[in-house]
Amino acid sequence: MSYAAIGAGLAVIGAGFGIGKIGGSAMDAIARQPEAAGKIQTAMIIAAALVEGVALFGVVVAFLK
Template structure:
């Protein structure tokens, strides 16, 4: 098989897995944060701040994964 074709395949699969992983991670994060805020309303501000920070870190990892997939295509 052609190495360029394998690079395109790897980039496509990597982008899909990265997107699915980030979506699941942020979904679980938001679900857990809402449960925590419902159980302890007085801690809702602290929970919200931690949720935003964690979501930003998850998005950063997803962005790095997508950049690596683009590099696979561009540097085939």
């Protein structure tokens, strides 16, 4: 079994966990303050994009080694 595949899998699992946590927290925040939904959604999308970027970087690094 390839170590690159294990590294890529861990990066994807971590990204999935991170995005799930971001989405759940954003839904909780919107439920508590519906009037701030636009600002919360914007921050959620930016955070999710950063998590995806890190995951993609991890996958690329895993396959380069």
